[in-house]
Amino acid sequence: MLPMASFDVVSPETVEDAVRALAAPGARLLAGGTDLLPTLKRRLTAPSRLVSLHRVAELREVRVDEEARMVRIGAGMTLARLIREPAVATRFPSLAHALGTVASPQIRNSATLGGNVHLDTRCRYVDQSAFWRESLGGCLKSDGDTCHVVPKGKRCVAALSADSVPVLVALGASLRLVSAEGERIVPLEEYYSSDGVRHIGAAPGELCTEVQVPMANGLRRTAYVKWRPRASIDFPLVSVALRFDLQDGEDGEGGGAIAAAHVVAGALAAKPRRIRIPEAVIGRRVDEAEVATMVADAAFAQCKPLPNLPYDPDYRRKLTRVLTRRAMANLLRPPAERPR
Numbered sequence: 001m002l003p004m005a006s007f008d009v010v011s012p013e014t015v016e017d018a019v020r021a022l023a024a025p026g027a028r029l030l031a032g033g034t035d036l037l038p039t040l041k042r043r044l045t046a047p048s049r050l051v052s053l054h055r056v057a058e059l060r061e062v063r064v065d066e067e068a069r070m071v072r073i074g075a076g077m078t079l080a081r082l083i084r085e086p087a088v089a090t091r092f093p094s095l096a097h098a099l100g101t102v103a104s105p106q107i108r109n110s111a112t113l114g115g116n117v118h119l120d121t122r123c124r125y126v127d128q129s130a131f132w133r134e135s136l137g138g139c140l141k142s143d144g145d146t147c148h149v150v151p152k153g154k155r156c157v158a159a160l161s162a163d164s165v166p167v168l169v170a171l172g173a174s175l176r177l178v179s180a181e182g183e184r185i186v187p188l189e190e191y192y193s194s195d196g197v198r199h200i201g202a203a204p205g206e207l208c209t210e211v212q213v214p215m216a217n218g219l220r221r222t223a224y225v226k227w228r229p230r231a232s233i234d235f236p237l238v239s240v241a242l243r244f245d246l247q248d249g250e251d252g253e254g255g256g257a258i259a260a261a262h263v264v265a266g267a268l269a270a271k272p273r274r275i276r277i278p279e280a281v282i283g284r285r286v287d288e289a290e291v292a293t294m295v296a297d298a299a300f301a302q303c304k305p306l307p308n309l310p311y312d313p314d315y316r317r318k319l320t321r322v323l324t325r326r327a328m329a330n331l332l333r334p335p336a337e338r339p340r
C-alpha cells in the first residue's frame, strides 16, 4: 500500500473556471487519473490542489470541422469512447487501433486523450516506490543529481510511452492550449523536448482543450504497431506509427504510388522520433517488398533504445525493424483484421 500526500480537489464545470483554478500555486490537472494517481503514490510529484476535468462537458466533444478540414477531439474524451467514435474509427483507423492497445478496458474507460498526450515519461529507475528510489540515491527526475541510464549524462532520458503520440505526430495533429493569457495552437511534433523531466511544452497554467487532427486530402494508408510483454495491459517498449499518402491508383483504393511517407517511433526517448525515409521510397508502391525493407532498415538505423525501460536495448532495437515490417504488412490489411 502506497499512501498519497494530502491535496485539495476542485471540480470546475467550464474551461474558464478550470483555467482559473489551475492558476493557483501547486495546482495540477486531473483527467482520468490513471497516470497521475500512480505518480502521486510513488511520490514523484506532490501537488497541493488537483483540478478535476471530470465535469467539464465541453472537453468531451468530437467535431468534424469540414471548413478547417480537421476533426476536433475534446481532450477529455475517454479512450474507450474515442475507439467507438465514427469520426475517429473511419477517418483515423491507426489512432483508433493505437487507443485500443492502451492498458486494459477498465483503464480505457477512465483514461482520456488529453491525459495520454500529457503522460509522464517512464524509466525503470523511477517507476518505483520512493523507498526503492532512495536506495539508489534518487536521480535527476527524483531528488537526485545523477542518471542511472546514462551515468555521465546531464539530462534525463526517460521515455514517452503514450500510444497515441506517434500516431498523432504521423497524422500531423496539433493541440489547442488555453490559459488566462489566451489560447494558442501547437503542432504536436513541436510540443515535446528531449528532457525527460520537462518533456512537455505547455506553459504554467495552460490547459489542453482539443486535439486537432487534419483530415486526409487524398488516399492514404496508416498503421500502428507496439511491442509489449503482456498484450493485455502493458505500455509499449517500442512502437511505430506509419502514414503513407498515395497518389490515385488503378484500383482506386490506395494502390497508387507513394507521394509522402511519415514514420514515427515511440517509447525510445522523451519525445517521439521521426524516421527519415530514403527518397527512393517516393513513387514506389506500399506493397513492394523492397519498400518495406527500406523503411524497416531506416527505422533500425535511426532507433537506438537506451536501458531506460525493461528488456535489453539491443533486443528492443532489433524489434524496431521487426515492428516496422509488421506495420508495413498491416498497411495492406483492413483495420479490423490487424493483430493487436
Ligand SMILES: Cc1cc2nc3c(=O)[nH]c(=O)nc-3n(C[C@H](O)[C@H](O)[C@H](O)COP(=O)(O)OP(=O)(O)OC[C@H]3O[C@@H](n4cnc5c(N)ncnc54)[C@H](O)[C@@H]3O)c2cc1C
Binding pocket: 028, 029, 030, 031, 032, 033, 034, 035, 036, 037, 038, 053, 075, 076, 079, 101, 102, 103, 104, 107, 110, 111, 112, 113, 114, 115, 116, 117, 118, 119, 120, 161, 162, 163, 164, 206, 207, 208, 209, 233, 234, 235, 236
Ligand atoms: C496498468 C497501466 C497500464 C497502462 N498502459 C498504458 C499503455 O499501454 N499505453 C499508454 O499510452 N498509457 C498507458 N497507461 C497510462 C494511462 O492510463 C494513459 O496514458 C491515459 O491515457 C492517461 O490519461 P488520464 O486521463 O488517466 O490522465 P491523468 O492521469 O489524469 O493525467 C496524466 C497527465 O496529463 C495531465 N493532463 C490531463 N489532462 C490534461 C489536459 N486536458 N491538458 C493538459 N494536461 C492534462 C495531468 O495533469 C497529468 O500530468 C497505463 C496506465 C496503467 C495504470
Ligand code: SF4
Binding pocket: 122, 123, 124, 125, 126, 139, 140, 141, 142, 146, 147, 148, 149, 150, 155, 156, 157, 158, 196, 308
Ligand atoms: S533516465 Fe536517468 S534521470 Fe531519467 S528517470 Fe531514468 S535514471 Fe532518472
